Amino acid sequence: MEEAVPERPAAEAPKAVEPPPAPEPTPPAPAPEPVAVKPAPEPEPEEPARMKAADLLAPNRLNVMHEEAAEPEASVGHPEIIAFANQKGGVAKTTTTLNLAVAFAESGYRVLCIDLDPQGNLTMSQGIDPDKVEKSLYDVLVNDMPISEIIVKREIDIAVASIDLAGAEIAMSTKIGRERSLEKALKEVAGDYDFVCIDTPPSLGLLTINALTAANKVIVPVQCEYLSMRGLVQLQNTLKMIQENLNPDVVIEGILPTMLDTRTVHAKEAVEILEENFGDLVFRSRIKKAIKFAEAPVKGASVLKYDSGSSAANYYRELAKEVLANGTAE
Numbered sequence: 001m002e003e004a005v006p007e008r009p010a011a012e013a014p015k016a017v018e019p020p021p022a023p024e025p026t027p028p029a030p031a032p033e034p035v036a037v038k039p040a041p042e043p044e045p046e047e048p049a050r051m052k053a054a055d056l057l058a059p060n061r062l063n064v065m066h067e068e069a070a071e072p073e074a075s076v077g078h079p080e081i082i083a084f085a086n087q088k089g090g091v092a093k094t095t096t097t098l099n100l101a102v103a104f105a106e107s108g109y110r111v112l113c114i115d116l117d118p119q120g121n122l123t124m125s126q127g128i129d130p131d132k133v134e135k136s137l138y139d140v141l142v143n144d145m146p147i148s149e150i151i152v153k154r155e156i157d158i159a160v161a162s163i164d165l166a167g168a169e170i171a172m173s174t175k176i177g178r179e180r181s182l183e184k185a186l187k188e189v190a191g192d193y194d195f196v197c198i199d200t201p202p203s204l205g206l207l208t209i210n211a212l213t214a215a216n217k218v219i220v221p222v223q224c225e226y227l228s229m230r231g232l233v234q235l236q237n238t239l240k241m242i243q244e245n246l247n248p249d250v251v252i253e254g255i256l257p258t259m260l261d262t263r264t265v266h267a268k269e270a271v272e273i274l275e276e277n278f279g280d281l282v283f284r285s286r287i288k289k290a291i292k293f294a295e296a297p298v299k300g301a302s303v304l305k306y307d308s309g310s311s312a313a314n315y316y317r318e319l320a321k322e323v324l325a326n327g328t329a330e
């Protein structure tokens with residue numbers, strides 16, 4: 001925890017993500033598919049039956065994404081820092097953060113989860129009561145407490161939330177460098193982890209901005225409903241602002257269809273619309289609806305621990321494989 005953290009090299013860092021020290025080598029990554037660069041948004045047809053890319057994306061979004069994808073990955077000694085964000089509530093941000101993190105840990109990676117949501121759902125999902133937590137991310141973000149002091153070891157390591165995190169945005173608002181508080185705090189533990197997974201609240205306020213500023217990747221869980229997808233524009237605008245002002249390196253790792261009810265035509269259509277508009281950015285993995293996802297947090301466990309052999313657990317193992325393949329494909 002006390003090691004000095006090396007600075008990122010300025011320019012020509014190697015492209016490959018550093019493999020973890022101990023773990024099993026991940027299954028061979030599928031050959032990367034050629035990136036399908038989408039044409040510029042076409043003029044609006046008179047009466048479009050479905051949303052078009054232009055409805056969802058700022059004009060230069062895809063260009064930004066692909067340019068960023070060509071940049072060097074995180075350098076030696078730096079974990080992959082993934083923020084799970086969508087300002088829409090109840091789209092499985094917390095469920096995805098925890099279960100994907102545990103899937104990484106199952107593969108031998110060292111994983112830290114950050115509960116940046118004042119609701120404290122991630123903290124609760126690991127059997128910790130946020131009302132009884134004495135030191136939390138509030139102290140880290142507002143009072144510059146070392147993050148190592150608030151990390152609790154469970155299935156994965158977790159930097160816990162407490163109820164007072166709700167006041168952090170206001171308390172931080174007058175602080176210089178308020179958008180970079182989390183990024184700064186994470187430097188202390190950068191050498192200790194291969195992945196840092198940050199759960200964010202359902203808003204695009206200062207806590208989420210801290211997550212996006214600290215992260216190099218963003219995973220966007222999206223509930224497979226037509227209306228849920230409209231909110232992606234707003235998230236994209238916030239991300240563009242972050243890229244321009246605070247963190248040019250952050251990119252969307254992928255959009256994850258969650259809570260998929262494969263029996264309904266509506267859900268299938270919603271996924272098709274996502275794929276039409278976001279192409280390769282949509283993960284191939286699908287998280288289907290399963291009651292186990294609601295049951296597991298009550299037991300203070302991930303689904304992978306609660307029912308390790310279930311198909312629900314395997315959805316996130318598949319996602320972990322896909323994320324690992326993306327990160328090491330180049």
Ligand SMILES: Nc1ncnc2c1ncn2[C@@H]1O[C@H](COP(=O)(O)OP(=O)(O)OP(=O)(O)O)[C@@H](O)[C@H]1O
Nearest residue numbers: 089090091092093094095202259288289290293294
């Ligand atoms: N695949 C799934 N199938 C069924 N239920 C699910 C699934 N994924 C998550 N849930 C349940 O849906 C609810 C919302 O999920 P979750 O808390 O992960 O969403 P969230 O985006 O983090 O919400 P918030 O915006 O409030 O933080 C929870 O009760 C969770 O157990």
Ligand SMILES: [Mg+2]
Nearest residue numbers: 093094117121
């Ligand atoms: Mg949540």
